[in-house]
Amino acid sequence: MSKQEAPREYRRLKRSIAYLLAAAVAAVILYASTMAFMAVRVTSQRLTEAYNADLAHTEYIQAHNDTAYRQRLAYNALLKSRVAMLAADSASLTIDLVQQTIALELQGVAVHKVAIAKSQTSRLFSQTDPVYWIRMFSEPHTADSSVSSVSKQTFLIKNAPRDTTETNASALALPDTSLSQAIFFTLWLTNGIAVNVYQQEEAAGFARQKYHFARRKATLSRFIRSIIRLEVPGYTPAIDIYIPARDAHTIYKALPMRPLITMRLV
Amino acid sequence: MDNKTEFIGSSRELWLITVSRNFFGSVRQLVHPVPLLVWLSMWLLTSVLVLLLFFLFAIPWLQNLQPLFPAPQARIESTLGDVDQSAAMMALIEKDITRQQKVLKAKMPRTNFLVINTRENKFTLRSGEEVLRTGFCSTGSYTLLVKSDKEKWAFQTPRGVLTVRGKTSSPVWIKPDWAFVEEGLPVPSANHPSRYDYATLGDYALNLGNGYLIHGTLYQRLLGMPVTHGCIRLGDDDLEAIYKAMPAGAKVFIY
Numbered sequence: 001m002s003k004q005e006a007p008r009e010y011r012r013l014k015r016s017i018a019y020l021l022a023a024a025v026a027a028v029i030l031y032a033s034t035m036a037f038m039a040v041r042v043t044s045q046r047l048t049e050a051y052n053a054d055l056a057h058t059e060y061i062q063a064h065n066d067t068a069y070r071q072r073l074a075y076n077a078l079l080k081s082r083v084a085m086l087a088a089d090s091a092s093l094t095i096d097l098v099q100q101t102i103a104l105e106l107q108g109v110a111v112h113k114v115a116i117a118k119s120q121t122s123r124l125f126s127q128t129d130p131v132y133w134i135r136m137f138s139e140p141h142t143a144d145s146s147v148s149s150v151s152k153q154t155f156l157i158k159n160a161p162r163d164t165t166e167t168n169a170s171a172l173a174l175p176d177t178s179l180s181q182a183i184f185f186t187l188w189l190t191n192g193i194a195v196n197v198y199q200q201e202e203a204a205g206f207a208r209q210k211y212h213f214a215r216r217k218a219t220l221s222r223f224i225r226s227i228i229r230l231e232v233p234g235y236t237p238a239i240d241i242y243i244p245a246r247d248a249h250t251i252y253k254a255l256p257m258r259p260l261i262t263m264r265l266v
Numbered sequence: 267m268d269n270k271t272e273f274i275g276s277s278r279e280l281w282l283i284t285v286s287r288n289f290f291g292s293v294r295q296l297v298h299p300v301p302l303l304v305w306l307s308m309w310l311l312t313s314v315l316v317l318l319l320f321f322l323f324a325i326p327w328l329q330n331l332q333p334l335f336p337a338p339q340a341r342i343e344s345t346l347g348d349v350d351q352s353a354a355m356m357a358l359i360e361k362d363i364t365r366q367q368k369v370l371k372a373k374m375p376r377t378n379f380l381v382i383n384t385r386e387n388k389f390t391l392r393s394g395e396e397v398l399r400t401g402f403c404s405t406g407s408y409t410l411l412v413k414s415d416k417e418k419w420a421f422q423t424p425r426g427v428l429t430v431r432g433k434t435s436s437p438v439w440i441k442p443d444w445a446f447v448e449e450g451l452p453v454p455s456a457n458h459p460s461r462y463d464y465a466t467l468g469d470y471a472l473n474l475g476n477g478y479l480i481h482g483t484l485y486q487r488l489l490g491m492p493v494t495h496g497c498i499r500l501g502d503d504d505l506e507a508i509y510k511a512m513p514a515g516a517k518v519f520i521y
Contacts, residue, residue: 010302017306025313029320036325062355069352072359079366086373089426091521106519107427108373111381123330153408155420160413161450216322223321235329250385254425254521 035227039235043192044128051135063131070130074098074266077138081262082108085140090256092140093187095195095241095263097121102197102241104251112254114247117200121265122237130266136191140260143187143195147218149211150181153253182207183248186215186238189261194238197252199245239263379517380480380508382498384423387490389500391508399507402490404483404499405520411448419444421495428474428518433509437471437481439463444495468502470509474518480508 063070078096085092086108094103094110097119104112125133182203187195196215198208219236226233243251374394381390384405391399406423441461446453454460468482483489483499498520500508 014302014305018309021309021313025316028317032321032325033328036329040329059355062352066352069356069359072356072363076359076363076366079363079370083366083369086369091425104521106521108370109375109379109519111519111521112383153422155408155410155422157410157412160411160417160447163450165450213322216326220321223325246386250383250521253385 032227035233036223036235038232040124042232043235043237044124046192047128047132047136051132060131063134064129070134070266071098074130074134074264077134078262078264080138081140085260085262088140088260090259091254092260092262093251093255095239095261097239097263097265099264102243102247102251104254112247112250114243114251116241116243118242120240122239124235124237125239125265133265137263137265140262141189141191141193142258143255143261144190144258145188146185147215148183148185148252149207150183150185150249150252152257182211183245183252184208184211185248185252187255187259187261188236192234192236194236195261195263196238196240197248198240198242199248200242201245239265375517377513377516378511379519380512382423382518382520384425384492384520387492389498389504389508391511398511399504401501401504403501403504404485404489404494405492406494406496407492411444413447417443417447419447419495423494423496423498423520424474424476424478425520428478428520430472430480430512430514430516430518431475432473432514433512434471434473435469435509436464437467437479439467442477468500468505470505472509472512474498480518481505 059073063073075098078094082094082105085094085105088107090106091111092105094105096102097116100116100119102114102116103110183197183199184203184207185197187197189195223233378391378393378398381392382403382405383389387403387405389401389403390397407421409421411419411421439462441463443453466484467479468484470482472480474480478496478498480498480500482502482505485493485499486501489499489501
């Protein structure tokens with residue numbers, strides 16, 4: 001039956017349902033947006049409370065008013081954090097956004113240092129008082145979870161040959177050491193910050209978009225669950241770092257499953 | 267011809283035709299809700315898609331719009347006008363910086379040390395921050411050799427900070443069991459002559475402990491590739507330079 005022939009009641013019903021659905025979608029969007037904004041605010045408040053409690057009053061005012069002092073305070077925090085990382089027996093990561101370097105360290109020795117081509121941070125970092133970040137990173141933080149476009153080192157399983165004839169037949173082919181995959185990885189720190197490391201080279205196809213999608217998908221279910229329960233969802237401010245693909249790959253593979261990370265932001 | 271169609275048949279046939287006509291009439295009546303269901307499904311699907319795209323892309327973007335909801339700034343109750351106090355605080359922080367730097371500097375090896383990048387299979391011989399020599403090496407292949415459930419060997423170069431425990435010239439390789447298993451040969455007794463190999467390790471070897479060595483190789487063309495059983499292989503010239511530059515006790519940083 002064509003649309004013109006449909007009874008008036010039928011068209012009215014369709015229109016009502018359309019309005020109802022549009023209103024429901026708009027309401028969900030509005031509610032989710034409010035919750036998303038509140039998430040940022042709550043995170044900011046949490047940081048303020050967590051890193052302000054034992055701050056010496058005069059030190060704070062001095063850091064607030066004197067840029068030179070603040071910079072030295074940040075540098076000192078970075079050094080303190082690096083000293084704390086000396087106890088680790090595996091590789092750790094030091095990110096210095098002031099000097100624009102990222103360094104893989106083993107017991108205090110920078111074994112692989114790379115210049116950052118480009119970096120950007122969530123606006124929360126510039127909006128919140130820098131003293132909080134200085135205090136936060138005066139100690140290293142553990143990355144307790146991660147997601148990556150490449151896998152960590154995996155073993156190739158080789159069955160032992162039964163005799164020399166089989167040995168010759170199963171002679172190992174030379175490994176392919178070329179970089180065939182785009183390298184992106186995200187480290188989620190226990191202090192609620194995410195470090196995104198991207199290769200600076202353009203990725204072939206839609207590799208970057210696919211990675212973004214996979215990463216967002218990982219946090220989407222948590223966000224939706226929270227807003228369904230009428231709770232303020234978590235917010236993770238992020239630091240994006242762009243470095244050459246080879247270096248990104250080296251750093252990702254060298255880091256242990258739960259690496260220690262420190263950084264200087266100001 | 268008369269328009270009126272006369273039915274010629276039994277009453278049972280008449281009943282069947284009436285029932286079937288009613289049935290198909292009912293079906294035709296049901297045709298209206300079918301487009302409605304399709305239409306409703308399309309709308310629901312579109313709504314879900316809009317919401318999904320919003321959650322995936324718009325929410326992170328919105329959360330970065332700080333000016334709408336500025337984060338609470340710490341309140342400054344007073345300002346320091348005291349120049350002496352400022353200078354004193356700066357001196358204090360400088361003192362602390364010097365102390366931290368000393369701690370870190372103390373961790374820098376005093377002798378030459380070697381840095382091995384296992385992903386790129388490159389080595390760097392360093393003295394402090396100074397690079398003395400750099401080149402290619404070969405490290406663990408990340409192969410798991412499986413003979414049985416109980417006999418497995420993982421060929422990987424250990425990562426971390428190792429120490430040169432000893433140095434040898436003209437080293438002899440005492441072949442472990444896996445060297446025979448890998449070749450498909452029977453494993454000989456512990457001191458069997460076939461276990462002693464006088465050529466494979468090159469002119470020098472630096473012992474890193476747990477059976478791991480830095481040594482030479484017959485397979486120079488494989489330098490720069492992960493092909494070893496866990497040891498670090500170097501080219502002849504690089505091996506000699508490192509052997510001479512690295513004393514026993516020198517650190518080897520592997521990542």
